[in-house]
Amino acid sequence: MTGAENTLVQIVKAIVIFAVILQIIPIILWAERKLLGRFQSRLGPNRVGFRGLLQPLADVLKLVSKEQSAPATAVPWMMAVAPLISIVTAVATLAIIPFGPPGAWGGDFGLYGIDVPIGLLYFFAFGSLAFYGLVLGGWSSGSKFSFLGSMRAAAQLISYEVAIGLSLLGVAMTAGSMSLVDIVDDQTGMWFVVPQFVGFLIFLTAGFAESSRPPFDLPESDAELVSGFNTEYGGMRFGSFFMAEYIEVVIISGVATACFLGGWHGPGPEALAPLWVLLKMGLFVFFFIWVRATLPRLRYDLLMSFGWKILLPLATLNVLVTAIVLVAT
């Protein structure tokens, strides 16, 4: 913490980060559809705008102009609140992703929303809250597919939160801090991906579950549950869920960058810090898309047993070994 920054700086930072990420989301959407196409020997969207670049805009315009509807069995106010929970928690988590050290662009402000001393806990807390959006949204829809989707979301949450927490515990122990800024600072010599490689793999795997992306997109399961928890949603409410999912991808990429890939560290002057962060985040986003194109969705029980029987013991072992190594050296 560099002391309390003045309110104006905070507001400007909040707006800038929000605006930048919001501009990145459509690009990710476009890149995903384009890359998925390439992975499947297709071209992907190429009709709207140059190489289909305006496709996300066209999709959003379509969503905005659509009617909201709810089944007779739904709880309307809860249905309206659920996408809000998803998007608010997703956007709130953006605040802790560090884009640059304090003073990188002059002045005495850091290129991040806030530097919370318990940064990782903040990330877990909002990550878990985000699942309430999925669970409530599906439950209040009053449809069996939505209900099954939200039940799966809940089951997925409990199988993965522990593993993802333990995978980052090793990082927190090595850096001796929970603040993402301190963690990145501590990686000046060596990125944590080397000493914490197992933790890195576990975090990545659990990250897919956290952002409910394939192969762990069980809340959605579009093959068997129509569209899972958001089956009954339409228009921009669905759009909010959709956008929250992609912000979640950005967050997982951002946290992975900060905790394992050295955050803003890279060659060149310090002012280039945000570029390096965005570049590394792009790598992760590419990996997310690559995996989505590759792996089929796991069966429900396999996902649970994978989470509890493989990821959790591995993560625990990782923490134990890290602790022993830390004490020994």
Next chain:
Amino acid sequence: MAANGSWDPGEDVIAVQRGPEPGGLAGAARIFGATLRGLRTTMGRVAEGPVTWEYPEEKTPVYPRFRGRHKLHKFEDSDLEKCVGCSLCAAACPAECIRVVAAENTPEHQVSAGERYAAVYEINMSRCIFCGYCEVACPFDAITMGNDYELADFERSDLIFTKEMLLADSVEHTPLRREGE
């Protein structure tokens, strides 16, 4: 059948090779390896590049024998129609989509090379099954199957092709498949 009632397959027995049971660290390692192989496979598709035909701009070429929209023919030297209005095509048509009304040629009004000509020659493309029997039935090779396959239209009535439409050259030529393509 053995004495105790249990069946002994003898040398016919085939040992089924099953993969290891999922779970455990060995399972995790196996999943990890399989995932990496999968990732390599998908990246291989990127390296190969897309196989898409961008259809409206890039039409799929057809084989020379492809049966598309019909064509009526004229003699190249005399500009007379080959069709003599015999209605054999209409008789051969299993979908009954051809209508021919014949009329007599007169010295002042010589349309075809024979005694009679088709005053009306219509093919209802919404019923045609593109079997090519009309082409086979025609004694004068007056009607043949062309290569055009872009026949969609907005009205059913627009799909009834008149003699003039069938005689006219196609607006856009369908690409033909080259040797070995």
